[in-house]
Amino acid sequence: MDQNSTTILVPVIKNKAQDLLDLLAEIKDDLEHGNLPQFEELNIIHYARWVVIDHGKSWINDQAERTPKLLFVIDYDGNETDLLQRLGTDSAAILDKVYSLCEHFPFNEKRNPESRLAYLAKHTIKDAAVYIGAPGRTVQQIKEERNLRDFIRAHLDSKTWDNLSAQAIHQEIKKVVLSKDAFMFLNEKTKMPGVNWLGLAFLVLVLLILLPLILVWVLFIHFFYERKDENFTRKRSQLDDEFMTELEKYEDFKNQNQFTQLVDMKAGNARLITIKAMFLLSRSLIRFFFVKGKLMGIPTIHFAKWVMFDKNKRVLFFSNFDGSWQQYLGDFIDNSGWGLTGIFSNTKVFPKTNFLMTGGAYDEERFLAWSRNSELVTNVWYAAYPDLSIKNVNNNTKIRVQLMKTLSERQATKFLKLI
Amino acid sequence: MTPLELNDIQGYLIRGYAHMMYSRFVYLQINDAKSAKKWLAKSWKTMTTAEYIPKKSLISNTHLNIAFTYGGLKKLGLKPDTLGTFSREFRQGMVSPHRTRLLGDFENSAPEKWNWGGPGNTPIHLCLMVFGNDKESNDDIEKDKIVCINYYEELSAQFTENGLEELLYIDGQTQPENKEHFGFRDGISQPIIEDSGRIGPKDDIIKAGEFIFGYKNDFGVYPDTPLIKTEQGNLNLLPPDAEGSGLKDIGRNGTFMVMRQLEQHVDTFWSYINNQTENEDGSINEAESLKLAAKIMGRWQSGAPITLFPDKDPGVISDINDFGYSKFDKDGLKCPFGSHLRRNNPRDNVDDHGVKESLKLSNQHRIMRRARLYGEIFEGSPTNKAPKGEVGLLFCCFNADISRQFEFLQYTWANLPKSKELYNDPDPIIGVKEKPSAGEQQNFTVQDLPVSRTVKDLPRIITVKGGGYFFFPSISVLRFLSTI
Numbered sequence: 001m002d003q004n005s006t007t008i009l010v011p012v013i014k015n016k017a018q019d020l021l022d023l024l025a026e027i028k029d030d031l032e033h034g035n036l037p038q039f040e041e042l043n044i045i046h047y048a049r050w051v052v053i054d055h056g057k058s059w060i061n062d063q064a065e066r067t068p069k070l071l072f073v074i075d076y077d078g079n080e081t082d083l084l085q086r087l088g089t090d091s092a093a094i095l096d097k098v099y100s101l102c103e104h105f106p107f108n109e110k111r112n113p114e115s116r117l118a119y120l121a122k123h124t125i126k127d128a129a130v131y132i133g134a135p136g137r138t139v140q141q142i143k144e145e146r147n148l149r150d151f152i153r154a155h156l157d158s159k160t161w162d163n164l165s166a167q168a169i170h171q172e173i174k175k176v177v178l179s180k181d182a183f184m185f186l187n188e189k190t191k192m193p194g195v196n197w198l199g200l201a202f203l204v205l206v207l208l209i210l211l212p213l214i215l216v217w218v219l220f221i222h223f224f225y226e227r228k229d230e231n232f233t234r235k236r237s238q239l240d241d242e243f244m245t246e247l248e249k250y251e252d253f254k255n256q257n258q259f260t261q262l263v264d265m266k267a268g269n270a271r272l273i274t275i276k277a278m279f280l281l282s283r284s285l286i287r288f289f290f291v292k293g294k295l296m297g298i299p300t301i302h303f304a305k306w307v308m309f310d311k312n313k314r315v316l317f318f319s320n321f322d323g324s325w326q327q328y329l330g331d332f333i334d335n336s337g338w339g340l341t342g343i344f345s346n347t348k349v350f351p352k353t354n355f356l357m358t359g360g361a362y363d364e365e366r367f368l369a370w371s372r373n374s375e376l377v378t379n380v381w382y383a384a385y386p387d388l389s390i391k392n393v394n395n396n397t398k399i400r401v402q403l404m405k406t407l408s409e410r411q412a413t414k415f416l417k418l419i
Numbered sequence: 420m421t422p423l424e425l426n427d428i429q430g431y432l433i434r435g436y437a438h439m440m441y442s443r444f445v446y447l448q449i450n451d452a453k454s455a456k457k458w459l460a461k462s463w464k465t466m467t468t469a470e471y472i473p474k475k476s477l478i479s480n481t482h483l484n485i486a487f488t489y490g491g492l493k494k495l496g497l498k499p500d501t502l503g504t505f506s507r508e509f510r511q512g513m514v515s516p517h518r519t520r521l522l523g524d525f526e527n528s529a530p531e532k533w534n535w536g537g538p539g540n541t542p543i544h545l546c547l548m549v550f551g552n553d554k555e556s557n558d559d560i561e562k563d564k565i566v567c568i569n570y571y572e573e574l575s576a577q578f579t580e581n582g583l584e585e586l587l588y589i590d591g592q593t594q595p596e597n598k599e600h601f602g603f604r605d606g607i608s609q610p611i612i613e614d615s616g617r618i619g620p621k622d623d624i625i626k627a628g629e630f631i632f633g634y635k636n637d638f639g640v641y642p643d644t645p646l647i648k649t650e651q652g653n654l655n656l657l658p659p660d661a662e663g664s665g666l667k668d669i670g671r672n673g674t675f676m677v678m679r680q681l682e683q684h685v686d687t688f689w690s691y692i693n694n695q696t697e698n699e700d701g702s703i704n705e706a707e708s709l710k711l712a713a714k715i716m717g718r719w720q721s722g723a724p725i726t727l728f729p730d731k732d733p734g735v736i737s738d739i740n741d742f743g744y745s746k747f748d749k750d751g752l753k754c755p756f757g758s759h760l761r762r763n764n765p766r767d768n769v770d771d772h773g774v775k776e777s778l779k780l781s782n783q784h785r786i787m788r789r790a791r792l793y794g795e796i797f798e799g800s801p802t803n804k805a806p807k808g809e810v811g812l813l814f815c816c817f818n819a820d821i822s823r824q825f826e827f828l829q830y831t832w833a834n835l836p837k838s839k840e841l842y843n844d845p846d847p848i849i850g851v852k853e854k855p856s857a858g859e860q861q862n863f864t865v866q867d868l869p870v871s872r873t874v875k876d877l878p879r880i881i882t883v884k885g886g887g888y889f890f891f892p893s894i895s896v897l898r899f900l901s902t903i
Contacts, residue, residue, distance in 0.1 A: 157872070161869055162869075166869050236506065236822075237504055239507070245515075248515075251520075252521055253520065299770055323830075330783065331780055334776070364636075364638035365640050391837065391840055413868070416871075417750060
């Protein structure tokens, strides 16, 4: 089954923003005590978050009057209609509570699964690019494979295995596992997604053909746009303390964390064309190449995506990942700097870039400061399996796939290393 | 290439003063800023610099260095605007709800229980580091102690008249073989600051900006140095910001110093290891016990890396440090992925990256360690595990970016149980939780053939007793501070 991501953006009723923030704070508290059955029981949601935007000051001091809006982002299994249908049925209570504070939500007596579905569907906005760290894996599968790995690990620890060949051990594990009802799911075949080399070759070919155009375009952007940019010049020490404290209140409770970022597009079609081209490139690479748990070399992301809204004037970035973003981000500049710069240099007040390639994300200090500064508080964040890293998730599938195969001694040795 | 201004850098950043086996770390409060500045106006000259003195006889038998907390700089009268340019970690200090989560300071390690640096303790303003060495003798800690204490007494006699009040001190010692209380040779692997005049393996040579403000770091940019925002004092003493902001740089040739007092539970450590490896009749299997401990640490007690000596301790004191994991130990069969040393400095084998990329990543998270022992010197082993009274490590390290260096190591590489492909393996020495949450496992995985083994239910073997973040200024900044 495929994984999908949906973003729903609705305006908050005038003067209700504070009520909504308070309500979300309550939900967050419940979540910290492990209590969000409305999502848990659906068993199809990987991650979900509610974020109230535009209720405070714009960080680039944009004077435009904005009304507070509520973002709802869900990463899930299956198709959107099914998800919204189930949310409107099984999660109705929490949905009604939250959305009764938002514009256009059906009145009390008119609330039913269909009207909720219609409401949510009407307010969805399109993704620009979605990355999935374990493509094809459902919540159910991820949990089952976790149990499988834990079981095999415990079994290996239950006795000694000296003088047995790897093949024999593999066989024995298989036998024990298949005798358990809990692992009946193994009868369903699965495989690890692979790189689409043909697609990738095609992409490279297209890029080569377009190369002269791309070079001209980069020069054009440099001389007519980049040099006039207003740049982000602050360092991390210069960020607003109160805001940092607010962000930190939501971080590092589990081994996984979230990140929500909202930035505004620079004016002009040239910037829009550039970012759209970058998103197209990202989508292609994600489809053909970034299918094994690494996004531009970053091995810690479960789900991430970019969304454009407000007539392409604003860009949102969401990520669900292992560890601490601030600590990690620097590690990936080398590998992903070009991509991050290529995308985000089209948004207002980014660290100074040259030819869309140098500066920008490669200016470690200012890039980290910019990233932190344009981050938003994520009011409610739900994660279905916070105890697993994305490496764990992918490794568990590998274990499952290899377990069911007939292996040579060499392959069996390799298999045992996974556990 | 910018040569380091060694005569402006305080010595402890560049040298560990290993020959000075006895030291006293004195934590003080400034009661009267005016008198303290007057004292600083004279005493900056007595601070030991990093300048290289080729002739041994000319090296002083006492060394002195100084570091300030954020509260200390504030008390001295540094203007708020300027204070605001110091990094957030330093300004906040080691204790905040978020930082406590990152560092894992809970239960008995909770800041509320600390002896110093915690919310319940009198705020510390500065730390004086006093070192002594008896030049007539060789590696005689008792004699070094006399020199150190005499020097301390000379200094402390003037504290009150100089507006300073001593809050506490901790005596830090080294041992000739440099073994810590669990019995392992410590401090072998250190980064070498580029152009500092020290030599070592080329993989260990790190850009000066990782450890000293005013120089470029591993990313090729200048670290986030504190700058003078509001004019005060004799600004002629300060260099301009190397990055060209036009402001005066108060950070240059200085850095941040992290201190943590870590009590070591020697008995818990060795009893646990002995239990895991005991013979069938319940007796101690010393060889296996030493081996598991070496796997957990990453080196044998002698210091020999287990990656190069997988079977047993070669026995002789070892400083071997020019090695990697990728070539000889990619699968962790010798040094497990979860071992304390491998995870905190994965060298040329970070995750599944290639050698070059790995070295680069490792080197973006190095710290200059300066740990010393406190409590009665004790050398733990499977059969010697009951020290007299409290023993531990006064951990100390230097770094220009507390978040990306010290805190990254403690959180991302030590506390997070997900190093490499691991599942439930925190750093067995410094990352284990005293009280794991319900159902949470804390294991150490020993990669092996045909199957790896899980060593279960690791105990927490250290307790944090105090700590703080300090600014370790240059000599000229000390002078400047006396004029504000």
